[in-house]
Amino acid sequence: MSDNTPTDKPINFIRHQINDDLDSGLHTSIQTRFPPEPNGYLHIGHAKSICLNFGLAQDYSGKCNLRFDDTNPAKEDVEFVDSIKADVKWLGFGWDGEIQYSSNYFPKFYEYARELINKGLAYVCFLTSDETREYRGTLKEPGKVSPYRDTSIEENLELLAKMKEGKYSEGECVLRAKIDMASSFMCMRDPALYRIRFDKHHQTGNEWRIYPMYDFAHCISDAIEGITHSLCTLEFQNNRHLYDWMLEHLDDFNKLDRPHQYEFSRLNLEYTVMSKRKLQQLVENGLVEGWNDPRMPTISGLRRRGYTAASIRDFSDRIGISKVDSMTDMKILEDAVRDDLNVVAPRTMGVIDPIRVVIENYPENQVETLQAPIHPQNENMGKREIFFSRELFIDRADFQEISPNKKFKRLAIGKEVRLRNAYTINATTFDTDFDGNITTVYATYDADTLGKNPADGRKVKGVIHFVEATKALRAEFRMYDRLFTLENPGKNDNFEALINSKSLIVTYGMVEPTMTNAKPELAYQFEREGYFCRDNKDVNEIIFNKTVSLRDTWNG
Ligand code: ATP
Ligand code: MG
Secondary structure, eight states, rough: OOOOOSSSSOOHHHHHHHHHHHHHSSSSEEEEEEOOOOOOOOOOHHHHHHHHHHHHHTTTTTTEEEEOOOOOTOOOOOOHHHHHHHHHHHTOOOOSSSSGGGGGGGGHHHHHHHHHTTTTOEEOOOOOOOHHHHHOOOOOOOOOOTTTTTTTTTHHHHHHHHTTTTTHHHHHHTEEEETTTOOSSSSSSSSSSEEEEOOOOOTTTSSSSSSOHHHHHHHHHHHHOOOOOEEEEEEGGGGHHHHHHHHHHTTTTTTTTTTTTEEOOOOOTSSSSSOOHHHHHHHHHHSSSSTTTTSSBHHHHHHHHHHOOOOOHHHHHHHHOOOOOOOOOOOHHHHHHHHHHHHHHOOEEEEEEEEEETTTTTTTEEEEEEESSSSSSSSGGOOOEEEEEEEEEEEEEEEEOOSTTOOSEEEBBBBBEEEEEEEEEEEEEEEEOSSEEEEEEEEEETTTTTTTEEEEOOOOEEEEEEETTTOOEEEEEEEEEEBBSSSSSSSSSTTGGGOOSEEEEEEEEEEEEGGGOOOBEEEEEETTTHHHEEEESSSTTTEEEEEEOOOOOOOO
């Protein structure tokens, strides 16, 4: 096997296969597709598949289609079609040519079904679903042939036409492939190709009464589009036999360069659920705010939470592609976003649990404007204005009456710290409320310490953040934690009961006044606090969603 992968990406078994197929001349270029079913919003598992399919097309100068696998009118909706398009674009990928819909091929599927009947390879079967199950047999025992298996070709063509015309009711009959009722692959035991559905379809309206099954529609759609490598997840491994059977038995497609299916392991992420059905359940039962709730593993949720497209692409590179089923540590996703935001996020200061500080030796009614870097390691990002006056806010956790030990680098009575981007201050005394909670700290500042160390050589080790009180804006902070309390909640039938009641905690604090212009979804580093972005829903409010902490702070 040669290694002509055109990038520095690690070679995986799919890239090996592509290299071989290009080397041998089987294909001169590759074509992949991302085939979502429009029955929900995309999640981070889909992102893995998107990065794989679109990524391979990019790396090999091939093509990747976006194809809506819309063969089930009952569960699908244009709302999902639109959100999927938006999410793929947002992730930074563009599809080649027009968007494809499996429903565009409905007339062709019908012709291919007739071809199979004409070859004696398909028949209309009137067994009930219970009977069909019984006839199918088990892994240990072969199935029994259907009494309808030997209906004549002419009659089958007529029956299929009647199914199409709506002459039978839903569930009354199906079209089945005639393959092998004794096959060790259950999917080869005369699988259904067409079933009757009277629902209205979001693309074709009431035109069709019969809808193709996945195993019939998918391989044909791939072949019509000239897909070379059809990548899907491991649970379709056995279905590959049916995929191959179908294309080998249709004259248009039985060629060497027809599409082939390859399976990779799906992404499972800790502390969340990934199946669209389960995510939908959370939405419908009001357990989250919607598909784009920032705790959801959906692309739209992650985006609202402040995740960048680059970090999701990087995550997908970090986890790689293999055939081993596993559970991915949430940390890998968080590390990816942290590493990206550390480089790109503008810095700002926000006080999440504020207490007031009065600088007693600072003039009253004076507000000073100071300059602070937008990014300490990247001068090109420029500077921002911050303010300083006699009244400030600092975080409650940054003050203690008595410094507990020498390592304590925050403010205490008689202990000096630097206010980030400003002066050093020394606390003198404080007030409490009736319950003993600290309300105000009194301090003095050293006017000669702006941007430099104290003149007398004394060392000031701690740095804490602050905001100036008169100009600061009150902000809502939405602090997120894992959505579920268990690593693999999906395994549990009653997964709804496993929702982490502390997965969203709302608090109110103060932020720099320029944050009134913060753009939704653009994450900032609130220095010493973590990464946050403005919520994209209530854009007129000052609401910040916590994206991720500065360091890995999970203790699980
Ligand atoms: P779900 O189980 O969440 O409903 P699905 O497989 O039914 O997912 P589709 O819309 O059919 O969802 O998926 C579109 C593509 O995304 C498929 O090629 C599928 O293999 C891939 N995909 C879906 N979930 C994952 C996942 N967790 N990891 C990797 N790829 C995935
Ligand atoms: Mg599916």
